[in-house]
Amino acid sequence: MSRHGEGNAVGWGVAQVAMLAVAVLTIYPLYFIVITAFKTRHEYLTNQFLPPRDPTLENFRQAFRDGQLLTWVGNSLLITIASVIVAAIVSSLAAYPLARSRFPGRLPFIGLNIVLMVVPPVVLVVPLFIFFVNLGLVNSRLAVVIIYVGLLIPFSIYLLVNFFATIPRSLEEAARMDGAGQLRTLWSVIMPLSAPAVVTVVVVNAVWVWNELLIALVFLQDDNARTLTAGLTFFQGRFIQNEPLVMTGALIATVPMLLLYIVGQRFFIRGLTAGFGK
Amino acid sequence: MASETHGAELAVPRRRKRIGGRWRPILTAYLLIFPAFAFIAVVFIYSLIRLGYISVHSGNNGDEGPANLTAYRFIVDDPIFRQAVRHNLLLLLSVPFVTVVALGISFVLQEGIRGWKTYRTIVFVPYMLAIPVLGTTFVYVLSLNGAVNTFLGKLGLDALQQDWLGDPNWVLTSIAAIIVYHELGFGVVLFTARLLSLPEEVDQAARIDGCTWWQLRRRVTLPQMRGVITAFVTLELITMLSWVFAYVYSTTRGGPNFASYVLEFYIFDNAFTFRSPTFAAAAAILLLLATTALITIQVRRTNVEVNVE
Numbered sequence: 077m078s079r080h081g082e083g084n085a086v087g088w089g090v091a092q093v094a095m096l097a098v099a100v101l102t103i104y105p106l107y108f109i110v111i112t113a114f115k116t117r118h119e120y121l122t123n124q125f126l127p128p129r130d131p132t133l134e135n136f137r138q139a140f141r142d143g144q145l146l147t148w149v150g151n152s153l154l155i156t157i158a159s160v161i162v163a164a165i166v167s168s169l170a171a172y173p174l175a176r177s178r179f180p181g182r183l184p185f186i187g188l189n190i191v192l193m194v195v196p197p198v199v200l201v202v203p204l205f206i207f208f209v210n211l212g213l214v215n216s217r218l219a220v221v222i223i224y225v226g227l228l229i230p231f232s233i234y235l236l237v238n239f240f241a242t243i244p245r246s247l248e249e250a251a252r253m254d255g256a257g258q259l260r261t262l263w264s265v266i267m268p269l270s271a272p273a274v275v276t277v278v279v280v281n282a283v284w285v286w287n288e289l290l291i292a293l294v295f296l297q298d299d300n301a302r303t304l305t306a307g308l309t310f311f312q313g314r315f316i317q318n319e320p321l322v323m324t325g326a327l328i329a330t331v332p333m334l335l336l337y338i339v340g341q342r343f344f345i346r347g348l349t350a351g352f353g354k
Numbered sequence: 355m356a357s358e359t360h361g362a363e364l365a366v367p368r369r370r371k372r373i374g375g376r377w378r379p380i381l382t383a384y385l386l387i388f389p390a391f392a393f394i395a396v397v398f399i400y401s402l403i404r405l406g407y408i409s410v411h412s413g414n415n416g417d418e419g420p421a422n423l424t425a426y427r428f429i430v431d432d433p434i435f436r437q438a439v440r441h442n443l444l445l446l447l448s449v450p451f452v453t454v455v456a457l458g459i460s461f462v463l464q465e466g467i468r469g470w471k472t473y474r475t476i477v478f479v480p481y482m483l484a485i486p487v488l489g490t491t492f493v494y495v496l497s498l499n500g501a502v503n504t505f506l507g508k509l510g511l512d513a514l515q516q517d518w519l520g521d522p523n524w525v526l527t528s529i530a531a532i533i534v535y536h537e538l539g540f541g542v543v544l545f546t547a548r549l550l551s552l553p554e555e556v557d558q559a560a561r562i563d564g565c566t567w568w569q570l571r572r573r574v575t576l577p578q579m580r581g582v583i584t585a586f587v588t589l590e591l592i593t594m595l596s597w598v599f600a601y602v603y604s605t606t607r608g609g610p611n612f613a614s615y616v617l618e619f620y621i622f623d624n625a626f627t628f629r630s631p632t633f634a635a636a637a638a639i640l641l642l643l644a645t646t647a648l649i650t651i652q653v654r655r656t657n658v659e660v661n662v663e
Contacts (some may be wrong), residue, residue, distance in 0.1 A: 087567075091465070092468070095459070095463075095467055098473075099477065102479060103476050105480065109491055125505075169390065170387040170390035170391070172386060173383035173386050174387065179384070182383075191649065192394065194645065194649055195642070195645070196641065196642075196645060198641070199638040199639075201625065202408060202625045202631050202634045202638060203401040203402075205626075206631065207400070207404070226396060226398065229390050230394070258382050283482070287485065289486050290599050290603075294626060305486050305487070308487065309486050309603060309604050312604075319494050323491070325490075326490055329484060329487050330483060333482055333483075341475070349544055
């Protein structure tokens with residue numbers, strides 16, 4: 077990083093104070109969620125800003141007892157893991173020939189994926205709902221996984237094609253000379269080298285699926301089928317007057333992604349900045 | 355990302371082996387692409403075609419009667435639709451704001467302010483939170499007795515206290531603030547990454563030539579960042595037009611009295627509350643056209659980077 081010019085201590089001080097203010101502001105909601113989740117409702121009413129004087133776990137007990145949070149956590153985990161794994165496999169398989177072989181339709185297909193990355197899900201929801209209702213897949217986690225995989229593919233392919241293209245061809249040619257077929261080359265040569273790119277795709281996609289609301293809301297209307305993110309909005313509707321309890325739900329919804337972020341921050345940032353080279 | 359390099363260049367003579375005829379690699383390629391294509395075909399291609407079909411037919415499945423444009427005619431005259439469009443357009447106004455603030459923060463971070471990495475991580479936290487989590491939290495923080503009003507009260511600024519999400523005059527601004535809050539981290543991460551990749555010599559040369567900070571930023575740094583800024587602005591414009599459903603649903607559900615109603619809610623309500631998919635589909639087509647227009651501008655102005663030779 078370039079060093080700041082000399083003799084501008086005032087500007088420097090202002091920058092430090094401003095950054096501190098920005099940091100306090102941006103961390104505040106997370107801070108609010110965490111401190112509120114461990115407060116009694118009584119304490120929340122008298123103490124909104126400071127950590128709890130007398131931390132309680134009662135909200136967690138109640139959240140798991142009265143709400144269906146545990147079921148929702150299970151649904152979210154299942155749907156997230158399934159969608160992310162299927163999307164990673166399917167996209168890797170497709171991205172490899174797209175980056176390597178030459179065949180009719182290759183560039184149009186890559187172009188299609190780029191365009192589809194920005195199609196808003198809300199325009200797809202109406203026909204997809206009719207489609208899956210006609211198939212009898214209502215309140216079906218399978219239907220939701222299919223939709224998520226479809227929505228994740230364009231970004232995943234785009235990122236992986238860009239990455240595969242940077243792997244030197246000579247490595248594959250060596251494998252081919254040793255008698256490996258295309259699939260074998262993909263599995264034994266390309267995939268090990270592509271681990272960072274695949275992990276990036278998995279992390280970014282996992283966060284996206286876990287946090288998704290609209291599709292979860294529309295396709296999983298049964299209380300037992302909801303994801304945690306969609307369930308949280310119902311949880312709040314039901315317990316709106318109990319701020320600490322709702323914030324406990326918010327905390328439970330946030331912790332897995334926060335852990336993922338802490339572990340995979342590097343990959344996450346790489347994924348978000350991918351394709352913005354210039 | 356093109357930054358990956360692999361030193362293991364193996365010196366192998368290029369030799370082609372063609373087992374199974376010249377069509378075999380092409381067939382393998384299609385076979386490998388097929389699963390991805392199948393998902394895309396169902397989720398995007400079929401859906402978009404069906405969407406157009408539904409928008410010109412009536413009935414619960416959007417497949418009855420002769421094709422007609424009744425739904426389009428109805429919605430463009432529908433005051434609720436117009437209000438929703440107006441709200442989306444007003445949300446667009448927050449794009450310059452979030453862009454300038456994100457640029458400012460990333461400049462300060464790039465100067466090497468003490469703890470810049472920590473700051474970058476912290477500023478990014480709201481982007482990690484699920485939008486509904488952010489929404490449910492702000493419902494409390496912005497409520498009448500919430501943290502913001504209590505804080506203003508403690509500062510003696512009682513006159514500024516508002517029912518931020520309950521007052522029709524304030525609700526859209528409040529939602530815009532929540533969106534800015536969420537998207538800011540994305541902008542900072544994007545801009546910082548670009549700033550870090552700029553050659554330092556250019557900066558140094560400009561400083562030696564006596565550039566002030568402002569001149570350096572305006573004449574040297576910004577022109578080099580044009581591509582990433584355009585991309586960010588375009589993505590944010592698309593977000594404000596067509597990806598704000600989760601914010602509105604988790605805070606106000608479009609209220610009070612439609613004061614925060616947006617296009618996505620119009621589509622959602624028509625489809626799933628009023629059970630009239632035809633109107634929802636027609637509105638969706640119009641939204642899609644608006645989004646496509648923005649993408650076209652983006653693709654023309656910046657080259658989306660694909661390394662496929």
